[in-house]
Amino acid sequence: MRIKDIGEIDLIERLAKGIPLGKTVVEGIGDDAAVIKWRGEALLLFTCDMLIEDVHFRLAEATPFQIGWKALGRALSDVAAMGGRPRYALVSLGIDRRLPVSFLTGVYKGMKTLARRFGVNIVGGDTARSRKLIIDVSAIGEVERSRLVRRGGAKIGDVILVTGSIGGSKKGRHLSFLPRVEEARFLVENHRINAMIDISDGLILDLWRILTASSTGARLYENTIPVSTDAVSLKKAIQEGEDFELLFTMSAREARRFFETGLTRMKTPVTLIGEVMDARYGYRLRTKDGRESRLEPKGYLHF
């Protein structure tokens, strides 16, 4: 049996099995970041994100600055999705020795610029020889206990919301996105968010992850999904991945308060795109013509 036969989701479940976890681990494998009780009140968030040439970017299509920006941005987005602030990062580099030095200083310029924007400290890393360029960023963040948001907290009756717009990563949006750190902090500081994830593998698949973790279903409204003008079609937009928008749920009452008072202060657009349903309802899309079609967890999977 090979990895392609069981797929990414099943593989991760198998690897996670039997991993010993101490009492200080609030959340291990299975959310955007691990959650650890360290000293003091705040929780520590710990995440990593690996970027590989010809999988996540092509040298011909991305500038060094963009590659560095994206590599760090993905890890910061993970921390944001837990409601946290990113603080420290390490960078593991796999590089071909024939690569121009200016290329790598360009990659670092992208990372440093983004790090400065969010007060993140790049504190070290590792380098090794590799034919394909590899950049693996691991990050530490922090979040107050009361503001931690996990995937598994969605409740029946919640509404589903998304920041910004979806789709168009093929046109290069995935190379210049600004991780939604400030938006996430605004949300958790001012509102009760029940579940949150960042869209890395497509709206449909990442919402499915919230639903599975929360043991609920959901109804999505096709006509409200904010599709980017860069997207080829709605269908592609919701399955493409690498949007790095926040996808979250809150009670209808909380949402009313958010739309009345919070949204204008937040600046970034937020759209209500669906509602959390009973698990027996399943996972469905209400199309523009009023019919309902069943959704499968399709999106960007590596295997």
Add this chain to the structure above:
Amino acid sequence: MRIKDIGEIDLIERLAKGIPLGKTVVEGIGDDAAVIKWRGEALLLFTCDMLIEDVHFRLAEATPFQIGWKALGRALSDVAAMGGRPRYALVSLGIDRRLPVSFLTGVYKGMKTLARRFGVNIVGGDTARSRKLIIDVSAIGEVERSRLVRRGGAKIGDVILVTGSIGGSKKGRHLSFLPRVEEARFLVENHRINAMIDISDGLILDLWRILTASSTGARLYENTIPVSTDAVSLKKAIQEGEDFELLFTMSAREARRFFETGLTRMKTPVTLIGEVMDARYGYRLRTKDGRESRLEPKGYLHF
């Protein structure tokens, strides 16, 4: 100018330049692990280590269990070299989709076994497609402020010591080493260690790193270096790398106390191999015939 033209050491210096670091960063790029003031008294250690197929291991020569063991072991060794205890780890995997699932569960078995041995929690990771197998482990550890050991603390007159024996990694020792976590903790809890590093790129190069960080020179005694019976020659042994032994310095007075009382309690052999000298003396090896030859920082470098 390409990476091979400037080499690994110069490259890292260039990338580190201009990285903004906040006041909570005690040590950024340039030691075995980054050192961060988190909440509470203890310091947080943060490190990563990337393992790449055909660079750090060959699939034909290593079992999946050994590969996993080595991948985690390297990161734990980094934490130990700072005097700390490893606590949490993340694993980024680059894998070919045609790889058998049993291969990866074997890799994880190696990591889990070692993690259990040292009470380390594997709390998550990331997976991506890659033709060559990539395993990047990042780890968080902790160390009391008073017990932190850095590379740059060696003092003129210190003696230089090493745990275990050196060389023989080509015969597979690099695949089954036990990171010197317990030895490091014994040392920092019972003795004043001035500088420490784990030998990953060869005794000569890693000692040179201590000397450079400490602005000192050193004299090594060829006849005392504990060469493994697996090593081809002394010359190869001191330049080969991947020994993962602790290399450290302490005052002569402290060393006397260590050899009188500490060593027998520690179980692992420790050998005195040299002395820290004035920077003007340089870096030299006293050979068996009593002559002194100049040492260059030669060892395992990726570029």
